[in-house]
Amino acid sequence: MADASGGAPPILSIIGLSKRFGDTTAIDDVSLEIPEGEFFTVVGPSGSGKSTLLRILAGLETPDTGRVELRGRDLVGVPANARPTCMVFQSLALFRHMTVGQNVEFSQKMRGVPPAARREQALEKLRLVRLPESYYDRRVTQCSGGEQQRVALARALASDPEILFFDEPLSAIDFRLRKILEVEMKELHRRTGKTFLYITHSLEEAMVMSDRIAIMRDGRLVQVGTPAAIYHRPASRFVAQFMGEVNIFTVDGGRIEELAADGKGLGDGYLVVRPENLRPTGDADVSFDARVENDFMLGSRTQFHLKVGETVVIAELPGTAAQGIAPGSTGRWGFDLGDAVALED
Amino acid sequence: MSTAWLLTVLALLYVPMLSVVLASFANTRYMRFPHEVWTLDAYRNALADYTTGVLHSTSFAIAATVVVLAVLIGTAGALAFARYDWRGRSLFQRCLLLPIFFPQPVLGLALLLALTAAGITPTWKTAAFAHLVWIVPIVTLVISIRLYDYDVRQEEAAYDLGASRWQVFREVTLRAIAPGIVSGGLFAFLLSWSNLPLSMFTTGADTTLPEWLFSRTATNYSPLVPAVAVIATLISAFVVAAAALAWLALRRR
Amino acid sequence: MLHGKRAGRVAALPVALLLLAGFAVPILLVVAYSLMPPRTFGLDGDPTFANYLAAFREGYWRPLAWSAGGALVTTLVCLLLAWPTAKVLSRRAGPLATTATILIALPIFISESVRLFGLSLFLMPGGGILAGTLDALFGVEIGTILNTRLAALLGYVYIHFPFVLFPLILGLSLVPREQVEAARDLGASGWQVFREIELPLAAPGVTIGALLCFVLSLGANAEMSILGGQAVTVVTRAIEQRFSYAQDWPLGAALTVLVIVVTAAVVLPLLKRIDLDGLIRQ
Numbered sequence: 059m060a061d062a063s064g065g066a067p068p069i070l071s072i073i074g075l076s077k078r079f080g081d082t083t084a085i086d087d088v089s090l091e092i093p094e095g096e097f098f099t100v101v102g103p104s105g106s107g108k109s110t111l112l113r114i115l116a117g118l119e120t121p122d123t124g125r126v127e128l129r130g131r132d133l134v135g136v137p138a139n140a141r142p143t144c145m146v147f148q149s150l151a152l153f154r155h156m157t158v159g160q161n162v163e164f165s166q167k168m169r170g171v172p173p174a175a176r177r178e179q180a181l182e183k184l185r186l187v188r189l190p191e192s193y194y195d196r197r198v199t200q201c202s203g204g205e206q207q208r209v210a211l212a213r214a215l216a217s218d219p220e221i222l223f224f225d226e227p228l229s230a231i232d233f234r235l236r237k238i239l240e241v242e243m244k245e246l247h248r249r250t251g252k253t254f255l256y257i258t259h260s261l262e263e264a265m266v267m268s269d270r271i272a273i274m275r276d277g278r279l280v281q282v283g284t285p286a287a288i289y290h291r292p293a294s295r296f297v298a299q300f301m302g303e304v305n306i307f308t309v310d311g312g313r314i315e316e317l318a319a320d321g322k323g324l325g326d327g328y329l330v331v332r333p334e335n336l337r338p339t340g341d342a343d344v345s346f347d348a349r350v351e352n353d354f355m356l357g358s359r360t361q362f363h364l365k366v367g368e369t370v371v372i373a374e375l376p377g378t379a380a381q382g383i384a385p386g387s388t389g390r391w392g393f394d395l396g397d398a399v400a401l402e403d
Numbered sequence: 404m405s406t407a408w409l410l411t412v413l414a415l416l417y418v419p420m421l422s423v424v425l426a427s428f429a430n431t432r433y434m435r436f437p438h439e440v441w442t443l444d445a446y447r448n449a450l451a452d453y454t455t456g457v458l459h460s461t462s463f464a465i466a467a468t469v470v471v472l473a474v475l476i477g478t479a480g481a482l483a484f485a486r487y488d489w490r491g492r493s494l495f496q497r498c499l500l501l502p503i504f505f506p507q508p509v510l511g512l513a514l515l516l517a518l519t520a521a522g523i524t525p526t527w528k529t530a531a532f533a534h535l536v537w538i539v540p541i542v543t544l545v546i547s548i549r550l551y552d553y554d555v556r557q558e559e560a561a562y563d564l565g566a567s568r569w570q571v572f573r574e575v576t577l578r579a580i581a582p583g584i585v586s587g588g589l590f591a592f593l594l595s596w597s598n599l600p601l602s603m604f605t606t607g608a609d610t611t612l613p614e615w616l617f618s619r620t621a622t623n624y625s626p627l628v629p630a631v632a633v634i635a636t637l638i639s640a641f642v643v644a645a646a647a648l649a650w651l652a653l654r655r656r
Numbered sequence: 657m658l659h660g661k662r663a664g665r666v667a668a669l670p671v672a673l674l675l676l677a678g679f680a681v682p683i684l685l686v687v688a689y690s691l692m693p694p695r696t697f698g699l700d701g702d703p704t705f706a707n708y709l710a711a712f713r714e715g716y717w718r719p720l721a722w723s724a725g726g727a728l729v730t731t732l733v734c735l736l737l738a739w740p741t742a743k744v745l746s747r748r749a750g751p752l753a754t755t756a757t758i759l760i761a762l763p764i765f766i767s768e769s770v771r772l773f774g775l776s777l778f779l780m781p782g783g784g785i786l787a788g789t790l791d792a793l794f795g796v797e798i799g800t801i802l803n804t805r806l807a808a809l810l811g812y813v814y815i816h817f818p819f820v821l822f823p824l825i826l827g828l829s830l831v832p833r834e835q836v837e838a839a840r841d842l843g844a845s846g847w848q849v850f851r852e853i854e855l856p857l858a859a860p861g862v863t864i865g866a867l868l869c870f871v872l873s874l875g876a877n878a879e880m881s882i883l884g885g886q887a888v889t890v891v892t893r894a895i896e897q898r899f900s901y902a903q904d905w906p907l908g909a910a911l912t913v914l915v916i917v918v919t920a921a922v923v924l925p926l927l928k929r930i931d932l933d934g935l936i937r938q
Contacts, residue, residue: 116837116841117840117841118837118840118841137840138837138840138841139840139841139842139843139844139845140843141841143841144841144842145837145838145841147834147837147838148834149832149834151832151834151835151837151838152838153835153838153839153852153853154835154857155856155857164839164842164844164852165842165843167852168839168842168843168844168845168848168852169843213842214842217842217843405744405748406752408740408741408744409741409744409745409752409753409756412737412741412756412760413756413759413760415814416759416760416763416814416817417759417763418774418778419771419772419773419774419775419777419778419814420763420766420770420771420774421774421785422774422775422777422778422785423770423773423774423777425777425785426777426785433783434777434780434783434784434788435782435783435788436783436784436785436787436788436789436792437788437789437792475670476670476671476674477671479666479667479668479669479670479671480667480668480670480671482663482664482667483664483665483667483668483671484668486667487661487663487664487667488661488664489661489662489663489664489665489668490661490664491664491665491668492664495668495671495672497927497928498672498675499671499675500927501675501679501923502675502678502679503868504867504868504871504919504923504927505679505871505875505919505923506871506872506874506875506876506892506915506919507872507875508875508876508877508892509875509892509895509912509915509916509919510679510682512892512895512896512899512908512912513682513683513685513686513912514678514682515899516682516685516686516689516899516905516908516909516912517681517682517685517686520685520689520699532678533678535674535678536674536675536678536679539671539674539675540671540675543671593765594765596765596767597765597766597767597768597770598767599767599768599769599878600768600875600876600877600878604896612767613767613768613769613770614769616767616769616770616773617769617773617878617881617882620769620772620773620776620882621881621882628773629773629777632767632769632770632773632774635767635770636766636767636770639765639766643765
């Protein structure tokens with residue numbers, strides 16, 4: 059796996075990590091290096107092993123084989139409470155029988171820090187996550203969803219971890235608030251300069267926040283790279299599908315099967331074409347006859363479902379270009395091979 | 404590690420019961436384990452003995468009375484406890500717990516004093532009443548648990564579909580709590596059948612199985628005692644098995 | 657069928673009448689008798705505190721103190737034994753845990769007489785199950801703790817263990833696994849997790865278990881007769897003696913009132929704080 063990413067030395071190295079539960083392999087020989095200060099996100103569907111990976115890193119599970127090194131020190135065998143790492147849980151796992159302040163101070167209390175110093179540090183962390191100091195004495199059960207999110211962040215930061223782990227903390231939050239919190243999370247990362255390791259099932263969420271992304275499938279990392287690299291050069295159909303609506307065609311001996319069109323020098327494999335790269339034109343590298351089945355207004359763009367033989371192809375055009383194309387009309391559509399991604403798998 | 408702890412706990416809990424079973428196979432007046440002769444004589448005697456027959460029927464009469472009344476009173480009580488929203492509910496819930504959080508022999512003694520003061524001679528019937536005071540709250544709780552995950556709107560739906568109030572109760576409410584009623588009845592039988600501290604003071608001249616066992620452990624020991632203990636316990640086990648079958652039949656319906 | 661508020665009152669009526677006749681009235685009668693002149697059998701005497709004074713002067717505080725102390729020790733021992741057991745049972749799923757849970761619950765339904773009798777057969781010297789087996793297998797001869805306070809205490813713990821265990825399992829079900837993991841992740845040691853997370857969150861279960869155990873052992877008398885050989889007179893035994901052999905109802909009633917007062921002092925404040933609806937919904 060290619061991991062070269064700038065000059066910063068890795069803070070976290072994962073080497074040949076594997077974990078099985080009974081007959082299922084949750085983590086299958088995963089290796090990864092994360093440089094200091096990076097916002098790194100692992101994206102995968104549920105059951106891909108991403109949560110298990112995070113739990114191993116946090117010390118809540120033991121791997122079968124492999125090593126986890128923090129600045130060169132092996133962490134395997136070090137219990138969760140002795141690791142300089144901290145996790146923000148999916149459920150947040152806030153202590154409901156405590157106040158906001160007691161939650162934030164928890165790790166310091168465990169270390170025997172005196173109350174006054176704890177309080178001061180807790181208030182500082184509350185400011186850092188933009189919660190008013192008056193929340194210190196509030197019960198966590200009285201906080202809204204977004205506020206609880208911030209308390210969880212403050213609690214994690216207060217333990218002064220070298221790395222913060224995030225286990226899909228935004229997954230249960232509604233769309234609008236999630237968008238706000240995504241931005242806040244990225245800002246917090248910048249302000250604190252800490253290394254963030256985040257997992258999510260939403261590639262979109264990952265794209266917004268991350269410096270680098272790894273795509274996980276069946277316990278393996280199938281692609282690691284910057285958001286741009288993953289967006290423009292997905293390594294497999296699996297990764298391409300993760301990005302939402304894309305057209306994937308089968309190429310057999312240079313011929314694009316579904317479109318019955320010539321692929322001009324393509325080998326066997328697959329071709330990924332984004333909806334926005336399709337145009338109503340015969341003047342393109344690949345073109346084909348299609349009938350417009352449906353149109354959907356998406357704000358500034360319009361999406362068309364095109365019927366080509368038995369296949370439905372999705373195209374998106376900006377508002378101006380979409381004018382005059384109505385359902386039922388037939389015509390020639392096409393795309394350039396430079397905009398498409400050829401894949402072997 | 405945790406498995407070993409669990410097995411140790413289970414072993415400690417069952418060693419005394421095993422001891423009773425082992426002791427029942429003796430034929431000597433005084434326990435000398437291991438027995439020289441292992442025999443079922445004690446069981447033959449127990450089954451032939453008139454006294455043990457009377458003990459069983461007394462215990463059974465009490466338990467049967469308790470089951471019927473506790474289920475009737477407890478079902479109504481459970482509806483008041485968990486189904487209906489009414490003003491005294493919170494107080495009712497707390498009062499219901501008081502007999503459970505109360506030393507049973509002390510309840511027995513208080514009842515004995517009250518009965519004597521009222522000029523009522525204690526018999527197995529008064530013992531059944533004493534059992535009810537303790538068992539009805541438990542049965543009420545057991546049935547209530549069923550009512551907590553019960554959607555009241557089902558009743559409204561049935562009413563809306565043309566059922567009368569009584570039909571709604573029979574077809575919807577009662578069916579929903581039926582498993583609770585079966586387990587409540589089972590609890591009632593087992594708790595009454597095995598009760599010692601309440602019976603001890605409220606049976607008067609009648610004697611229940613646990614009472615008899617209690618008095619005979621101190622004096623007049625013979626292998627008959629463990630044999631009767633085993634038989635009494637087997638009857639409980641039989642009732643549990645029968646209830647389990649009834650439960651399965653009910654679920655299939 | 658009735659609906660709403662009236663239905664609740666009607667449905668509660670049978671239970672209410674039963675508890676009134678079988679619980680409230682007897683207790684009130686006991687209180688009334690405890691205020692009657694010593695060794696009288698009616699309720700028409702002049703109220704007096706003579707019986708309470710006599711109870712202390714004649715040393716009846718001793719059985720009460722013994723019973724209360726015994727109940728306290730039993731509760732503590734049961735809590736210590738039941739906590740790890742409850743943790744194992746609540747954290748583990750699968751057939752072993754289910755079977756173990758059922759097997760631990762079953763003895764509740766087997767008569768105390770049978771179980772205590774079994775324990776005494778096991779502990780009996782000479783030809784007892786334990787002593788006899790050791791002698792036959794290894795030629796080891798051992799004494800016995802039968803007829804001592806220790807044996808009685810063993811009986812207390814043995815009988816009341818399930819009453820502590822099941823409320824503790826219920827209590828532990830109120831502790832989400834993630835909260836424990838979060839605490840560990842934030843640097844809490846095993847002991848700190850117990851003190852800061854598990855114990856406060858499981859508190860309703862711990863309270864109920866401890867209460868049940870204390871109250872039930874406070875009145876228990878069979879353990880002392882079968883295993884303890886009456887090494888100590890427990891309070892229930894003392895009351896019984898006053899009622900029957902001594903024919904002194906007022907003194908017996910006064911002792912009963914004292915036990916009820918201890919029970920109420922322990923049960924009422926704690927019971928008031930517990931959220932019943934929430935707990936049962938679990």
